[in-house]
Amino acid sequence: xxxxxxxxxxxxxxxxxxxxxxxxxxxxxxxxxxxxxxxxxxxxxxxxxxxxxxxxxxxxxxxxxxxxxxxxxxxxxxxxxxxxxxxxxxxxxxxxxxxxxxxxxxxxxxxxxxxxxxxxxxxxxxxxxxxxxxxxxxxxxxxxxxxxxxxxxxxxxxxxxxxxxxxxxxxxxxxxxxxxxxxxxxxxxxxxxxxxxxxxxxxxxxxxxxxxxxxxxxxxxxxxxxxxxxxxxxxxxxxxxxxxxxxxxxxxxxxxxxxxxxxxxxxxxxxxxxxxxxxxxxxxxxxxxxxxxxxxxxxxxxxxxxxxxxxxxxxxxxxxxxxxxxxxxxxxxxxxxxxxxxxxxxxxxxxxxxxxxxxxxxxxxxxxxxxxxxxxxxxxxxxxxxxxxxxxxxxxxxxxxxxxxxxxxxxxxxxxxxxxxxxxxxxxxxxxxxxxxxxxxxxxxxxxxxxxxxxxxxxxxxxxxxxxxxxxxxxxxxxxxxxxxxxxxx
Amino acid sequence: xxxxxxxxxxxxxxxxxxxxxxxxxxxxxxxxxxxxxxxxxxxxxxxxxxxxxxxxxxxxxxxxxxxxxxxxxxxxxxxxxxxxxxxxxxxxxxxxxxxxxxxxxxxxxxxxxxxxxxxxxxxxxxxxxxxxxxxxxxxxxxxxxxxxxxxxxxxxxxxxxxxxxxxxxxxxxxxxxxxxxxxxxxxxxxxxxxxxxxxxxxxxxxxxxxxxxxxxxxxxxxxxxxxxxxxxxxxxxxxxxxxxxxxxxxxxxxxxxxxxxxxxxxxxxxxxxxxxxxxxxxxxxxxxxxxxxxxxxxxxxxxxxxxxxxxxxxxxxxxxxxxxxxxxxxxxxxxxxxxxxxxxxxxxxxxxxxxxxxxxxxxxxxxxxxxxxxxxxxxxxxxxxxxxxxxxxxxxxxxxxxxxxxxxxxxxxxxxxxxxxxxxxxxxxxxxx
Numbered sequence: 001x002x003x004x005x006x007x008x009x010x011x012x013x014x015x016x017x018x019x020x021x022x023x024x025x026x027x028x029x030x031x032x033x034x035x036x037x038x039x040x041x042x043x044x045x046x047x048x049x050x051x052x053x054x055x056x057x058x059x060x061x062x063x064x065x066x067x068x069x070x071x072x073x074x075x076x077x078x079x080x081x082x083x084x085x086x087x088x089x090x091x092x093x094x095x096x097x098x099x100x101x102x103x104x105x106x107x108x109x110x111x112x113x114x115x116x117x118x119x120x121x122x123x124x125x126x127x128x129x130x131x132x133x134x135x136x137x138x139x140x141x142x143x144x145x146x147x148x149x150x151x152x153x154x155x156x157x158x159x160x161x162x163x164x165x166x167x168x169x170x171x172x173x174x175x176x177x178x179x180x181x182x183x184x185x186x187x188x189x190x191x192x193x194x195x196x197x198x199x200x201x202x203x204x205x206x207x208x209x210x211x212x213x214x215x216x217x218x219x220x221x222x223x224x225x226x227x228x229x230x231x232x233x234x235x236x237x238x239x240x241x242x243x244x245x246x247x248x249x250x251x252x253x254x255x256x257x258x259x260x261x262x263x264x265x266x267x268x269x270x271x272x273x274x275x276x277x278x279x280x281x282x283x284x285x286x287x288x289x290x291x292x293x294x295x296x297x298x299x300x301x302x303x304x305x306x307x308x309x310x311x312x313x314x315x316x317x318x319x320x321x322x323x324x325x326x327x328x329x330x331x332x333x334x335x336x337x338x339x340x341x342x343x344x345x346x347x348x349x350x351x352x353x354x355x356x357x358x359x360x361x362x363x364x365x366x367x368x369x370x371x372x373x374x375x376x377x378x379x380x381x382x383x384x385x386x387x388x389x390x391x392x393x394x395x396x397x398x399x400x401x402x403x404x405x406x407x408x409x410x411x412x413x414x415x416x417x418x419x420x421x422x423x424x425x426x427x428x429x430x431x432x433x434x435x436x437x438x439x440x441x442x443x444x445x446x447x448x449x450x451x452x453x454x455x456x457x458x459x460x461x462x463x464x465x466x467x468x469x470x471x472x473x474x475x476x477x478x479x480x481x482x483x484x485x486x487x488x489x490x
Numbered sequence: 491x492x493x494x495x496x497x498x499x500x501x502x503x504x505x506x507x508x509x510x511x512x513x514x515x516x517x518x519x520x521x522x523x524x525x526x527x528x529x530x531x532x533x534x535x536x537x538x539x540x541x542x543x544x545x546x547x548x549x550x551x552x553x554x555x556x557x558x559x560x561x562x563x564x565x566x567x568x569x570x571x572x573x574x575x576x577x578x579x580x581x582x583x584x585x586x587x588x589x590x591x592x593x594x595x596x597x598x599x600x601x602x603x604x605x606x607x608x609x610x611x612x613x614x615x616x617x618x619x620x621x622x623x624x625x626x627x628x629x630x631x632x633x634x635x636x637x638x639x640x641x642x643x644x645x646x647x648x649x650x651x652x653x654x655x656x657x658x659x660x661x662x663x664x665x666x667x668x669x670x671x672x673x674x675x676x677x678x679x680x681x682x683x684x685x686x687x688x689x690x691x692x693x694x695x696x697x698x699x700x701x702x703x704x705x706x707x708x709x710x711x712x713x714x715x716x717x718x719x720x721x722x723x724x725x726x727x728x729x730x731x732x733x734x735x736x737x738x739x740x741x742x743x744x745x746x747x748x749x750x751x752x753x754x755x756x757x758x759x760x761x762x763x764x765x766x767x768x769x770x771x772x773x774x775x776x777x778x779x780x781x782x783x784x785x786x787x788x789x790x791x792x793x794x795x796x797x798x799x800x801x802x803x804x805x806x807x808x809x810x811x812x813x814x815x816x817x818x819x820x821x822x823x824x825x826x827x828x829x830x831x832x833x834x835x836x837x838x839x840x841x842x843x844x845x846x847x848x849x850x851x852x853x854x855x856x857x858x859x860x861x862x863x864x865x866x867x868x869x870x871x872x873x874x875x876x877x878x879x880x881x882x883x884x885x886x887x888x889x890x891x892x893x894x895x896x897x898x899x900x901x902x903x904x905x906x907x908x909x910x911x912x913x914x915x916x917x918x919x920x921x922x923x
Contacts (some may be wrong), residue, residue, distance in 0.1 A: 041551075044775075046552070047533065047541075047546070047549070047650075047652045047655075047770070047771075048532075048533040048555060048651065048652040048653055048655065049553075049686075049774070050650065050651050050686060050687050051688070052685065053688065053689055058580060080766050082765075082769060082813070084787065084790055086786055089770065089775075091769030091770045091772065129725070147774075148491055192798050267814055267815045268764070269813035269815075269818075271762060271763075271766070274689075274763060275655075275658050275687075276688050276689075277689065298806065482556075
């Protein structure tokens with residue numbers, strides 16, 4: 001590795017999307033409800049209660065372990081991680097320590113350098129989420145804090161990577177790929193608030209490693225790492241040392257901040273949880289059949305729909321997007337595959353991101369309808385984008401959502417065509433031709449330039465015609481007809 | 491099934507109870523109408539449960555322990571909560587934050603512990619049966635000191651759900667009573683699988699005691715009659731073993747060499763587990779609240795320092811130390827090896843014999859205040875802790891007197907053979923009528 005090389009490893013915590021908590025029967029669907037409404041003696045850690053393991057959570061975790069190519073251990077066990085904190089009702093977290101569920105796997109991502117890159121997975125283990133503190137005022141100066149135990153006992157999976165990533169971008173890609181994999185496995189819902197938490201270990205080759213905690217979003221990982229690299233490099237440049245420490249990421253400000261030293265002196269005094277028996281899941285894991293995963297689906301999209309590698313990667317990189325694509329093309333795979341591929345990858349995603357909207361906001365059948373209008377030449381690509389924007393804005397503003405066809409009619413976006421519409425009622429002047437004639441008449445200078453052989457003049461004239469037809473003309477047709485008209489005039 | 495109501499207001503001369511129930515309901519069933527006392531570390535819905543600790547003063551559990559549910563279903567009348575050493579940590583019940591229980595056989599002496607209140611309530615004639623818990627002898631010791639019967643069941647035979655944990659891997663809830671029959675009847679009600687306790691097994695107890703012990707082979711471990719055991723106590727127990735031989739059993743001398751490390755292993759394991767179990771008592775949700783003006787960790791320290799007793803604080807500190815980074819291998823891991831060796835010794839001996847017999851305690855009940863230093867107190871657990879390390883069943887049944895005080899005969903059995911230790915105890919009891 002080169003001097004100054006950035007080295008990144010991630011510890012990713014994801015909430016497993018089970019119906020009930022890890023050690024009791026309480027519902028995990030707490031987000032819409034008031035504080036301390038999804039609790040029982042067990043997840044409140046009342047004296048005398050005992051954990052009973054949720055088998056579904058273990059099955060979910062084994063799916064993940066298998067998908068990440070890990071070895072599931074012959075025997076794994078739960079341990080207690082002891083520390084005092086008001087959100088931790090038992091004063092210990094039941095987690096896995098020296099006998100995790102699985103070890104030694106990998107996840108392939110698109111590396112910074114060309115081609116796929118393997119990021120090694122150190123271990124996968126299961127643990128319970130603690131509760132949550134709600135500070136009245138801010139944490140330092142507020143008068144008091146309230147504790148909400150709704151989250152206490154939600155199953156978490158912790159996935160620890162080796163320090164195999166070399167840039168914030170690779171870390172982001174790893175996280176995106178991991179999220180996609182977990183969603184394909186139906187064990188994780190990335191849309192749920194607080195369902196992801198990341199700790200990142202980051203160092204510059206030859207210097208101490210810094211742990212950045214409290215990253216709670218996908219974008220945050222890239223931001224935190226970029227900040228941290230800049231900070232560490234500028235320390236080194238000034239001849240200072242990078243301290244080995246734990247820092248917190250302050251999402252709102254996009255910076256990392258050193259944690260108070262007290263928090264680093266934790267001795268968690270791990271020991272095996274005596275109230276749970278060791279886990280023997282080897283034969284169970286062998287019986288688990290995995291669904292199609294992102295890589296396999298990507299290859300299938302290339303073969304089955306003729307998607308380009310990049311588009312296939314984009315489409316299959318998100319379960320919802322991949323499902324959306326397949327739903328859109330289902331009515332006519334042969335006719336829609338390529339059109340849908342380009343429209344979703346190049347246009348729709350951008351429009352959604354711009355509005356901070358999820359793909360769930362778009363109805364696949366409606367989108368198929370829109371593509372149909374474009375494909376049949378009813379509207380141009382430009383009008384298609386306009387229709388799409390109207391559709392998304394209506395959804396965003398909670399307005400009644402019109403069908404694409406209705407939008408086309410209302411905004412009079414039908415393609416202006418040389419083929420006369422409603423020709424039975426008599427001679428119809430071709431609107432494109434008429435526009436061309438008007439442009440040629442009003443722009444004698446440009447016509448003159450064209451005659452002198454200026455290429456740009458032709459493009460200018462095309463633009464003027466498109467403007468006159470409000471984008472409703474087919475650009476190829478305008479090109480052809482304009483060339484013909486100019487020839488005639490000559 | 492008409493529920494009946496009564497009022498339990500005994501003259502508690504021995505301070506056996508921490509709480510007595512003014513309004514007791516009971517039904518019909520196996521234990522219909524029988525007064526049963528429950529040790530104060532077993533959760534009872536709506537009835538204060540303190541573990542004899544100031545830190546839990548005022549804590550009223552919102553749920554019943556599994557065994558309490560079973561008691562209620564059997565028609566038993568739960569009449570009160572009995573005194574104990576704070577969180578079960580002690581051998582005399584003097585470590586109760588609310589004052590000691592006195593031994594009904596001699597009120598100048600301790601009843602043993604930690605289930606001293608349960609033993610005192612039975613020996614004092616206030617209840618017929620009681621639930622105790624046994625982590626390192628806490629049922630058998632007070633049974634021995636008060637002249638009653640107490641069984642520590644096989645680990646996993648009785649659900650621990652609702653038992654406020656002191657040392658999870660060692661402790662069991664068990665029945666205490668005046669007679670083996672009563673202990674057996676109570677065991678019938680409380681044993682069996684509970685889905686809330688992952689360490690419980692589907693091994694219900696449906697046995698009726700049988701006094702025929704012809705051909706039963708009894709191992710007599712030399713360590714149970716050696717140095718440290720009061721000779722008078724040893725003599726009484728020897729005589730009792732002789733009585734078992736007269737009833738048709740044969741005796742075989744044996745040895746448990748791992749006992750040398752058993753006590754050390756026991757105190758490492760139980761303090762480690764306790765340090766973690768008791769960490770949740772921080773004044774936020776139970777017990778006296780801390781000064782809210784302080785930072786949370788200062789408030790925790792203040793509450794814990796002020797409301798845990800000396801012995802509890804000592805054990806929390808010992809356990810915290812033993813689990814600390816760099817010491818785990820030296821203490822906790824080593825203790826587990828010693829524990830395995832104890833199990834192996836029992837397995838080896840039980841290949842040749844059906845039960846093992848010896849004294850329950852090396853002495854009779856101490857005088858109040860007699861055991862003032864913790865180490866000499868710990869040493870008195872030497873004959874009871876091997877059973878907890880191995881998870882096997884053991885019973886203490888009265889077998890005579892030394893220095894005018896009751897002596898207990900301890901019968902230990904193979905795992906899941908609670909029935910057999912009950913039978914041997916029953917044979918002895920019936921044979922001495």
